[in-house]
Amino acid sequence: MKALGIMGSPRISGNTDLLLDEAFRGAQSQGAETEKIMVDKLKIAPCREYYGCLRDGNCVIRDDMDDIYPKLLEADIVIVASPMFFYGITAQVKALIDRCQALWARRYVLKQSPPDSARRGAFIAVGATRGKQLFDGSILTVKYFFQAIGVDYAEELLVRGVDDRGEIKEHPTALSDAFELGKRLAQE
Numbered sequence: 001m002k003a004l005g006i007m008g009s010p011r012i013s014g015n016t017d018l019l020l021d022e023a024f025r026g027a028q029s030q031g032a033e034t035e036k037i038m039v040d041k042l043k044i045a046p047c048r049e050y051y052g053c054l055r056d057g058n059c060v061i062r063d064d065m066d067d068i069y070p071k072l073l074e075a076d077i078v079i080v081a082s083p084m085f086f087y088g089i090t091a092q093v094k095a096l097i098d099r100c101q102a103l104w105a106r107r108y109v110l111k112q113s114p115p116d117s118a119r120r121g122a123f124i125a126v127g128a129t130r131g132k133q134l135f136d137g138s139i140l141t142v143k144y145f146f147q148a149i150g151v152d153y154a155e156e157l158l159v160r161g162v163d164d165r166g167e168i169k170e171h172p173t174a175l176s177d178a179f180e181l182g183k184r185l186a187q188e
């Protein structure tokens with residue numbers, strides 16, 4: 001079983017990164033292999049609406065997305081992890097997701113058979129404030145993304161009130177919640 005994690009924060013060893021590591025440890029405890037994509041380190045252009053993907057399901061832009069498409073389609077588990085930036089996921093993850101319009105086109109326009117529907121996904125997010133609607137928009141984005149790539153939105157871990165780098169370590173439950181989330185994902 002392979003778990004792919006999309007680490008959407010530019011801050012390495014920050015709150016998102018630490019949560020994703022714990023989710024990975026949980027998945028590994030059940031025998032899963034894990035791979036983390038550090039989105040901020042990659043060259044991923046935003047979608048330009050060239051719509052070459054409507055012809056054959058492939059994006060016409062050549063950059064680091066070339067390596068990510070197959071990984072997204074092969075993983076048994078996909079975890080999107082991002083801090084909240086202005087009530088949304090980071091621009092880095094949003095660019096990756098928008099480029100998956102090519103996979104959306106394969107599925108809904110070209111009617112190519114979707115990947116195995118037993119694939120499971122999770123959304124891990126952290127923000128500094130405690131607003132009730134802090135994660136609402138991002139949840140919709142991640143759900144729609146998972147739908148496009150044929151992954152069930154199975155789990156979420158949404159953590160409020162955490163700001164400084166590594167402050168997540170002081171949170172009473174977040175890291176163990178992330179571990180359990182990863183474990184459950186790999187068990188099903």
Ligand SMILES: Cc1cc2nc3c(=O)[nH]c(=O)nc-3n(C[C@H](O)[C@H](O)[C@H](O)COP(=O)(O)O)c2cc1C
Pocket residue numbers: 009010011013014015016017082083084085086087088126127128129130134162163164165166
């Ligand atoms: C550009 C920017 C925008 C942010 N916008 C929000 C926001 O809208 N709501 C919020 O609760 N926190 C916001 N934050 C705070 C981060 O979500 C918070 O510091 C988080 O813990 C960072 O996680 P990281 O260590 O994984 O990068 C923002 C931070 C930055 C740098």
